[in-house]
Amino acid sequence: MYTDSDLERLDVILTLGAGHGVNLAGIEIILNMREKMIEMERQMGEFAQVVQQELSRVAASHNAGETAAACDWRATPRLVDSYQ
Helix, strand or coil: CCCHHHHHHHHHHHHHHHHHCCCHHHHHHHHHHHHHHHHHHHHHHHHHHHHHHHHHHHHHHHHCCCCHHHHCCCCCCCCCCCCC
């Protein structure tokens, strides 16, 4: 009848309302924020996966013998003027 997600949502609603005295408008805001946070966590996981794949690809191409110039990502020091 009800999914685990439905039951969890109902538990949150009951806890916020009865347990913490949050009104319905507040509960709606909290639930919407919670859903947005879950979506952001999912997106960050996907992003981390893409970054990891790209790092693996770059490492593999570097190990496969590409020229050092093509794989050299070291930062170049910059001189900064001081106002002393």
